[in-house]
Amino acid sequence: MNRYQAVVKIVDTGGFTKAAEELGYTQSAVSQMVQSLENELGTILFTRSKKGAELTPDGEELLPYIKNIYHAYRELKEKQREMEGLESGIIRIGTFASVSCHWLPGLMKEFRESYPGVHFELYQGDYNTVEELIREGSVDFGFINPEAVPDMKTIPLREDPMLAVLPPSHPLAARDKVSLKALAREPFILLEEGRVSEPLDFFHKHGIIPNIQYRVHDDYTIMSMVEKELGVAILPELILNRLNYNIAVKEIEPCLSRTIALAFKEKKTLPIASRHFMEFISGKLKTAGPV
Structure with a gap:
């Protein structure tokens, strides 16, 4: 099984040397593992x-199967540990910035007080x-908008309002609420x-085309850009907690929110620690109201 783990780690780290360091092997040992698997498969990875x-083209083709074998073995070992009780275990979670910053630290701290x-x-x-992390088995479950995974099992937790983010000096910042049409201009x-x-879905739903000038993958970068008066944005309320930016936050008219949920493939096959933590999260966060 070490051969499959070595391949996955090389892909994750981008090289044999770094993979060997993280796995605690010599580079020669990792090379031998890969060569042994290549000999068995009759190709170069x-x-x-x-x-x-x-990865070679063959390596790209075979990687999903190698990952499946490795993750299945990890789940087997977790199941073995489950028989010994919830005394140890690794909980692997896929998440996005607002949840990892504002929910998870407190939840993890409280859970570890019991375990x-x-x-x-x-x-x-x-x-x-x-x-992708959930589907390939790299994480046990993840936080996500359930609309992004309509074919996956989900547990809705809370509604997170979406708010307008503006430079404080912007004329719209003087209003109590900002219309979607005004933001689009x-x-x-x-x-x-x-x-x-x-x-974007909300704009399209109301037949409005926004004046998109920038596309950014990080909430905090957007807040910094708004602070520098490069534009306006719509961000979830959860990420706007504990603000350290000089920005104005306003409600949108009509109102908009996103659902935050837990997503997973099959709950009964998850490690016991992950199942318990999912139940713990659900008990703490699952409400009908906003965050």
């Missing part, structure tokens, strides 16, 4: 260059990234979250 290791042997691995990205900074974009 990697090409090496000064830039690192890159101090449990450890967490967080993988952050947009909706597309979280979906301004230079707009769009938060790219992958397949689903709540602001």
Whole structure:
């Protein structure tokens, strides 16, 4: 099984040397593992260059199967540990910035007070990234907008209002609420979250075409850009907590919100620690109201 783990780690780190360091092996040992698997499969998985290791076309084709074998073995070992009770385990979570900053630290701290042997691995990205991580088994579950994964099992947690973000000196900042049409006329900074974009979908739903000037993948970068008067934006209320930016935040008319949910493939096959933490999260956050 170490051979499959070595391949996955080389892909993650981009090279044999870094993979060997993280796995605790010599580079020669990792090379031998890969060569052994290549001999068994009858093909070459990697090409090496000064830039690192890159998958060959055959390697690209075989990688999903290698990942499946590796993750299935990890789940088997987790199931074995489950029989020994919830004394240890690794909980792997896919998440996006607002959740990892404002929800997860407190939830993890409180959960570890009851189960101090449990450890967490967080993988952050947009909706597309979280979906892919769940599907390939790299994480046990993830936080996501359920509209991004209509064919996946989800547990809705809360509604997160979307708010207008403006420079304080902007004329619209003097209003109690900002209309969607007024926002669409301004230079707009769009938060790219992958397949689903709540602001863009909302504009389209109302037959409005926004004046998009920038497309950005990070909420905090957008707030910094708004602070420098490069444009206006729509961001979720959750990310706007504990603001350190000189910006104005206003309600939108008509109102807009996103649903935050937990997504997973099959709950009964998850490690016991992950199942318990999902139930813990649901009990703490699942409400009908906003965040």
